[in-house]
Amino acid sequence: MAKQLVQGNEACVEAAIAAGVSFFAGYPITPSTEIAEKMAEKLPAKGKVFIQMEDEIASMAAIIGASLTGAKSMTATSGPGFSLMQENIGYAAMTEVPVVVVNVQRGGPSTGTPTLPSQGDMMQARWGTHGDHPVIALAPSSVQETYDLTFEAFNLSEKYMVPVVLLMDEIVGHMREGIELYKPEKIIDRRKPVQSPEEYLPYQTDDSLIPALAPFGQGYRYHVTGLIHDETGFPSNSPKVIEGLVERINKKIDKHADEIITYNSFDVDDADVVLLAYGSPVRSARQVQQAARQEGLKVGLVQMITVWPFPHKVLSQLYRQTEATFIVPELSLGQLADELSKSVPREKILRVNRNDGSLITPAQLDAVVREAVR
Amino acid sequence: MNYKNYLRWNKLPHIWCPGCGHGIVLGAFLRAVAQRELNKDDVAVVSGIGCSSRAAGYVDFNTLHTAHGRAIPFATGIKLSRPDMKVIVLTGDGDATAIGGNHFIHAARRNLDLTVIVFNNNIYGMTSGQFSPMTPHINFATTAPHGNFDYPFDLVELAKGAGATYVARGAAAYPRQLEKAIGQGLDHEGFSVIEAMSQCPTYYGRKNKMGTAEQMLKWQKENATVSSNPGEKIPLGVFVQVERPEYTKLTGQFIDSVSGGK
Amino acid sequence: MSGRFQVEIDPAYCKACRLCIQVCPKKVLAQRADGKAIVENPDDCIGCQLCEWHCPDFAITIKGEKKNG
Known part of the structure; x- marks a missing residue:
């Protein structure tokens, strides 16, 4: 396959589109802005939705809402925006809604150095939102890897029903390299419920510990909340339910760590x-x-x-x-x-x-x- | 369908205090839904955090109880991905106008087809009685022990100014009028806001010596009016009902023009 | 003799707030010892549904020929 000269942020967009992204919500921020710009250009032409939200909190909320209808959804940001997204990254982790969050890291703290690279968000990617929660984060070191790992981010989020952070940095995002824009071999879509709507419990899991959330509007009416919830999806204060849920959503990733981790x-x-x-x-x-x-x-x-x-x-x-x-x-x-x-x-x-x-x-x-x- | 069939009866009784107006507002909403015979599977109800936002758990639709202030952007994602679904936001005065104020004005500006019912009890009830951006000036709250010197939002004016294409106000004391106001909001294509005045006897009422739930309802009845000449009273009714291209329609047309209908 | 309308109150849901008693124009409803609402004068019910609409707890149902939907 002939190589093409592509910027890191553009490679991310190309891969997301190849992976089937159908909803992007974002807010401009250096050094990730090219991702939103390219999405704005390319998604409508594919019949997909791009929306520029009023801030990063809303961007994160919108992609979770879209993902709940079954749409592969994504946002992109950098440190200050990533800080604002933490609230709803926690929501996605808690409610097990798959989303991809790209963080093209710049120097911090605060507004820091918008145009310069950093890796200061590594711990924020893991522990930025409150509470014990699962997350997966992948980090490319080249434009080709950005392309490869953007697929992987979608696949992992759909497979494990978890937010996945693509932890880029300004260098990788802005660099141009010759890469292969190949078609992904394997696209993973989230599991569909096997039960009828009457028997369906959204947060009931098998040994995989991964729930099968039905897309909204397809006959499976259920409740989603960021509160501790039982298998039915409704809130509970039972110590057993609290312990069970927090352990399961974390074990869901720990248990599959060997499959997830690549190096x-x-x-x-x-x-x-x-x-x-x-x-x-x-x-x-x-x-x-x-x-x-x-x-x-x-x-x-x-x-x-x-x-x-x-x-x-x-x-x-x-x-x-x-x-x-x-x-x-x-x-x-x-x-x-x-x-x-x-x-x-x-x-x-x-x-x-x-x-x-x-x-x-x-x-x-x-x-x-x-x-x-x- | 009987409006009570839209309730999740196994989740009732609800958590709201005796005499709380929120149940009255919820009933008016469900009767408006029932009159339109909306299919449960085609409706998504999205709420934020607070007393009012617990309503999402009690209604038999696709329901999403989100983070504080964020119901509207979550609903935005749903609506844009599934424009065919009826997406309704149940929120409170604090949820919608303080922490969620930015989202509220931007969804209004876009004229996204959401029906937003703001349960306005003038207080943060869930956290036990702090003042909200809709607590009247010099009223009392646990965080305004000497009287609230902030001035409140007029939600109708706020929604109007931000570009909402349907804006109404109703009150628990006028449930029939409230039901109609909500119903017209459901029928309207575009961003629809219905402020629903609701009594909180436990916190707002007690802090402001307004008496029992009965007395608060009576106060509402006497101090709000459906009359077109409200005088000093709080006007109820429909204040804005205009046509402007709706956001998902615009998005759809835009996608069609860019993609060539692919 | 029973009236044209039946007022049904489910005590399991009633929270004894008294709003229904207040809004009833015909004094059909009263409070029982534990504070919850009871139907005292069923024959006087005119089916206006104000009690049902004002009940925050979905505890009241008016049955019979209805004036309003």
Whole structure:
């Protein structure tokens, strides 16, 4: 397939359309705005809906409403807008309505640096909304991966009935690369109820722990609420129901973590030093890692594709196997390194942080790698 | 169909206090629905948070009890994806005009075909009696122990100014008129707002020494009027009923023109 | 002799708010010991349905020939 020169944000739009997105609601914000612009241009031509809402809270609410009718729905934003979306991301997690939320990260806190990259929203993607809740977050490091992972985001959200965050960053969003705009092989649609409307309980699940929510307006009348609810969908204060629901919606993801989590590892088996990165820092990390190997240095790389759920199992196993030193380049003050310290001892983690709006350069990383292998 | 068949009887009695006007408003709404013989499967009822928003749980439609103030944007997503469905928002004065005020004016501006019934009890009842943007000036509330010095919204004027194409006010004390006002709102194609005055004897009434539910209803009856010459009284009736292209229709036409009807 | 209209009150739903008693123009309704509404003068009911429409709890049903829908 011939490659085309595409911007990261555009690749996201192309993939979403190929995945069957039929509803987009959003609000302009740098550096994600091109996603809304392209959606506005392309969706109506496909007979689909684009709406520019009054803010990000409303955008998030609108995509949940649309998804409840069965429409594959999506929004895109950046840090400040992502903050506003948290309320209804929690609602989607609680009510198990599939949606895709793209966050093209910029520097924070607050309005921060609108045009510069950052990875400061990693923890917000996981814990931004209140309460114990499930979420899946994926992070591309290239335009092609943005295309690939946008499909994956829709598939995972439909399969697990959960909000999925595509955690891009300004570099990945604004960069142009030659990519293949292929047709996705596998498109997953949410399960349909097997019971008749009379017997239907919206939040009854089988061993998968995943409910089959019927689209609104198709004869299955039920109630959806952000309050703790039982299998019928109606509110309950029963301790058993509270515990059962909160555990199930979280276990729904934990139980399938091995299927959900994807990563790329390069030369890690005999590594003395393992670089761990996601998003745009992967690009420098890969270059440094390959150069080091050519010199005979035992340096490996793990590129996280799935940021949440976090690949603790993979990383703790890798540490036990190699006892390697982990070098963590990231565009934040250590959100990734801190999380890693749950599975790798703190003293075995070297942090390479950058929060001045610039990328971590290969030279910056190379110096740390050489120090570590010495 | 009998309007009571639209209730989820296994969820009743409801949580509202004795004498609360919300049940009266809900009844008027359901009678308006029954007169139009709306098919339960074709209706979505969306609510926010607060006493009024609990109404969604009691009615046998596709029901969505959302986050505080957000009923309208959730309803927007439903309506745009399923323009054939009747989408109704049940909300309160605080839900619709404070935390949800921005969504309210923008849906009005778009003239999206939603029927929005604002249960106005002039107070936050669910959190036990704080003042709302529709609590009258110098009335009392738990967060206005010395009297509320904020000035309230006039919802009719707010809706009108924002571009709503159907705006009416009714009251629990005039249930027949309220039912008609809601019914005309359901018939209207476009953003329809019905303010429904409702008594809260537990908080608003008690804080403002308005007496029992009976006395509050009597106050409503005496201080609101369906007359076209209301004088100093609160006017009830239909204040705006105009035709303007409806949003899902516009979206549909736009999609057809851009996509060539694909 | 029973009147043209039957007033049915379901005590399971009545919350004893007295609104029906107040709005009835014919004093058909009264309060029983526990405060809930009862039908005291059924024959006087004129079928106006004000009690039913003002009942916040869906506890009242007027049956019989109706003036209004």
